[in-house]
Amino acid sequence: MPPELNSRPHLAPGCRLGESNQQRMLLMPVRALRLNGPSLEIVERCDGHHTVQQIILDLQKIYSKAGPQKVEQDILGYLALLQKERALDFEL
Amino acid sequence: MAILLFCKRNVLWISSCSAGILEASFRFCGGPDRIGMTFLLTMTPTIPNPLALIAELTHRCPLHCVYCSNPLELQSRTNELSTEVWSRVFKEAAEAGVLQANFTGGEPLARLDIVDLVRAARSAGLYINLITSGLPLDETKLAALVEAGLDHIQLSFQGAREETANEISGTKSHAQKLRVLEWLRRHRVAVTLNFVIHRRNIDQLEEMLALTESSCATRIEFANVQYYGWAFANRENLLPTRTQLNHSVELLKREQERLRGKIRIEFVVPDYYAKYPKPCMGGWGRKLMLITPSGDALPCHAAQVIPGLSFQNVKDRSLREIWEQSAAFQKFRGEDWMQQPCKTCDRREQDFGGCRCQALLLAGDAAATDPVCSLAPLRPKVDGILAAINTAPSAQNFVQPSWLYRPNPA
Numbered sequence: 001m002p003p004e005l006n007s008r009p010h011l012a013p014g015c016r017l018g019e020s021n022q023q024r025m026l027l028m029p030v031r032a033l034r035l036n037g038p039s040l041e042i043v044e045r046c047d048g049h050h051t052v053q054q055i056i057l058d059l060q061k062i063y064s065k066a067g068p069q070k071v072e073q074d075i076l077g078y079l080a081l082l083q084k085e086r087a088l089d090f091e092l
Numbered sequence: 093m094a095i096l097l098f099c100k101r102n103v104l105w106i107s108s109c110s111a112g113i114l115e116a117s118f119r120f121c122g123g124p125d126r127i128g129m130t131f132l133l134t135m136t137p138t139i140p141n142p143l144a145l146i147a148e149l150t151h152r153c154p155l156h157c158v159y160c161s162n163p164l165e166l167q168s169r170t171n172e173l174s175t176e177v178w179s180r181v182f183k184e185a186a187e188a189g190v191l192q193a194n195f196t197g198g199e200p201l202a203r204l205d206i207v208d209l210v211r212a213a214r215s216a217g218l219y220i221n222l223i224t225s226g227l228p229l230d231e232t233k234l235a236a237l238v239e240a241g242l243d244h245i246q247l248s249f250q251g252a253r254e255e256t257a258n259e260i261s262g263t264k265s266h267a268q269k270l271r272v273l274e275w276l277r278r279h280r281v282a283v284t285l286n287f288v289i290h291r292r293n294i295d296q297l298e299e300m301l302a303l304t305e306s307s308c309a310t311r312i313e314f315a316n317v318q319y320y321g322w323a324f325a326n327r328e329n330l331l332p333t334r335t336q337l338n339h340s341v342e343l344l345k346r347e348q349e350r351l352r353g354k355i356r357i358e359f360v361v362p363d364y365y366a367k368y369p370k371p372c373m374g375g376w377g378r379k380l381m382l383i384t385p386s387g388d389a390l391p392c393h394a395a396q397v398i399p400g401l402s403f404q405n406v407k408d409r410s411l412r413e414i415w416e417q418s419a420a421f422q423k424f425r426g427e428d429w430m431q432q433p434c435k436t437c438d439r440r441e442q443d444f445g446g447c448r449c450q451a452l453l454l455a456g457d458a459a460a461t462d463p464v465c466s467l468a469p470l471r472p473k474v475d476g477i478l479a480a481i482n483t484a485p486s487a488q489n490f491v492q493p494s495w496l497y498r499p500n501p502a
């Protein structure tokens with residue numbers, strides 16, 4: 001199930017941003033995820049204030065060369081993956 | 093054009109064994125015990141950084157679990173490292189590239205300085221997993237741990253029913269664990285329930301899931317016992333039957349689907365039933381470093397059973413020096429030590445020939461192919477062990493066995 005556009009994702013307990021050798025990471029229980037440019041832009045906005053819709057609009061602006069449709073799809077897919085990892089909670 | 097968000101190489105698994113029928117990339121053994129880390133990184137010619145530090149803070153423990161992964165020879169309190177030495181070790185670990193520390197034991201909460209240790213590891217920049225039985229915990233202590241920077245607590249359960257749990261742990265411990273679960277609701281920390289699975293509790297998975305669903309946990313680990321240490325001694329009474337195992341795998345596949353996005357289920361099968369061995373510790377000296385209560389640095393939990401290996405101590409040397417130069421870490425790093433069939437096998441970069449300690453325990457040679465591998469010359473020995481378990485009259489499997497309980501060191 002893709003996350004709802006008007007929900008506000010935030011990092012679940014025990015999930016936080018970290019850094020090692022200048023590489024930004026999402027640290028989670030017993031695992032870690034390397035963050036590249038766009039994934040970092042997304043995770044930084046999972047703060048309980050931005051809605052999924054706002055995250056999409058922001059990223060469409062930043063990555064204006066990419067097709068807006070495709071950006072939306074990618075973001076929804078990425079958020080669903082983080083949810084499956086139990087790294088996110090969504091508030092309505 | 094799409095924006096590249098996700099690539100499998102970016103997921104860093106931090107777990108020490110995985111013998112998966114399901115997507116078990118995880119492992120852990122013993123009781124509240126250990127977790128380590130597996131990484132999906134490609135082989136590099138240079139020595140990779142360690143990614144996880146398994147800090148065995150003490151061997152003291154109020155429980156006596158029959159599968160405890162601690163060595164048969166336990167360290168006493170007088171040999172334990174001081175707060176200062178551990179604090180230095182955490183700094184050196186973070187500098188060497190370690191991301192996470194797993195506080196384990198024994199029971200890590202038996203250390204009176206546990207809150208200071210959490211604070212020290214967190215200020216060194218590490219992510220902290222605490223693996224505990226929950227016995228020496230009260231709510232004030234819990235609040236202090238979270239305040240000091242604890243990220244993730246793994247509460248071990250010996251079963252879903254009081255009776256089984258108390259039998260396996262040799263103590264009355266179950267009720268206290270249920271109290272801890274209630275307190276955890278009020279604190280911001282990730283919670284995993286760890287169940288160590290074996291013949292006596294593998295039929296209770298549904299009850300364990302129900303217990304987890306009624307709690308605030310977001311993860312559950314079903315780790316079948318792996319046979320080293322105390323578990324090796326109690327193996328005949330712990331190995332599940334094939335019917336039990338197949339049933340549990342089917343059940344968990346369904347439950348993983350049902351609970352997707354809500355609770356993450358990790359499952360580790362007993363590798364005696366697997367076709368190929370687990371990539372033990374994610375490869376010897378590739379990802380993990382274990383420090384014993386007295387400061388010896390080991391490439392894996394059970395490495396002390398291997399004759400002829402000598403270990404360096406963090407009191408004498410820096411972590412990086414040990415990681416890069418210690419003979420014990422070099423011994424089975426890379427492929428030069430491999431025998432046939434591993435030496436020319438296509439899977440050698442995936443499982444690294446399996447577990448060295450298991451090779452020693454079952455084949456009498458730490459450099460042999462792990463005998464649980466279906467290609468290993470000694471696989472018939474493992475098949476023999478399984479045959480004995482599976483043909484025994486089923487009633488006999490369920491009478492109360494005579495356990496060898498793990499004692500509590502001074």
Ligand code: SF4
Pocket residue numbers: 122123124125153154155156157159160161162197198199225498
């Ligand atoms: S006896 Fe203690 S250290 Fe060993 S498995 Fe049980 S709880 Fe863990």
Ligand code: SF4
Pocket residue numbers: 368369433434435437438439440441443444445446461462465466467468
């Ligand atoms: S022969 Fe060795 S490398 Fe090949 S699958 Fe078996 S244990 Fe792994």
